Amino acid sequence: MNDPQPSQTPLQQSALYLRIYTVVRQIPRGRVATYGQIAAIVGDCTPRMVGYAMAAVPPGSDVPWHRVINAQGKISLRADGGGASEQRARLEAEGIHFDGEGRANLRRVQWPGPSMDWLLENGFDLGPLWREG
Secondary structure (H helix, E strand, C coil): CCCCCCCCCHHHHHHHHHHHHHHHCCCCCCCEEEHHHHHHHHCCCCHHHHHHHHHCCCCCCCCCHHHEECCCCECCCCCCCCCHHHHHHHHHHCCCCECCCCEECHHHHECCCCCHHHHHHCCCCCHHHHHHC
């Protein structure tokens, strides 16, 4: 597989993935977050980078990769075509329902994100948007 982020060194990519995984571990059972939501929380990150990080989660990891879906409320297919049925089964086992179009109702099941205290305690830069509220 080609390097999906050629502008990053392996160390930078590893540090970014660790920050992404730290945030994703906060998503509770029965809730989901979007790739863009995770990218905004992590900062200096794109939804695509979050997708690459989710695809790189090793088997048996405690990172709940299945709780990250796209902004349409759908499960995004991986490049290798695998994982979608497993992801849906895991989410359904947690009580997430999908409509006939394969969408979860984000208004009902989207995680609101970590608390301000958690962000500060874990070294996340709140940025100007967080400070305006």
